[in-house]
Amino acid sequence: MIIIPAEPHDVAKLLAFRKEAAGWLRELGSDQWSRPYPADKLLATIEAGCVFMLRDGHTTAGTVTLTPEAEDGLWTDAELAEPSMFINKLTVARQYSGQNLGGRLLDWAGDRAHRAGARWLRLDAWTTNEGLQRYYLSQEFTHVRTVREGSAVNGGPRVSGWLAQRPARPAEHYFEDRTPAPERLPYAA
Secondary structure: OEEEEOOHHHHHHHHHHHHHHHHHHHHOOOOOOOOOOOHHHHHHHHHOOOEEEEEEOOEEEEEEEEEOOOOOOOOOHHHHOOOEEEEEEEEEOHHHOOOOHHHHHHHHHHHHHHHOOOOEEEEEEOOOOHHHHHHHHHOOOEEEEEOOOOEOOOOOEOOOOEEEEEEOOOOOOOOEEOOOOOOOOOOOO
């Protein structure tokens, strides 16, 4: 499998991918991703070079967003002063479930963050999705705190405020990485 940067023409595919994941989550009893994500925000993230797609031939097997920008109102000023990268929208196609692709994408993200000079790989997960929280804990993330104040980027109250982190570190992810080398974080040592 290869990992590549998403391109602007991938917006519709990625929104459909998210919709598929939302349907699966709904079957599990979660309202995660039930509100549509704004296409313009996704396009801006793609154009910034922060969205990556895991490809198996012509099939998208997974996707992850890795950005040096934290969502407003989640992390303290002291935490934001530490070199960090933030993952979100980690998704694996249902046909690829059970193959640890999510864990490998997290390893890829942590390796990329490390190469950019980050100390931490951080995330904010759905506040009510305890299964997802347990998953991240099993992937060596440590829960930092849960933030409930604020609003979501796609409207309504904040729903993704369970904060966790793990050290950014080199990792074997076993993907063919066809992404450009990451830019060094401006505040990295």
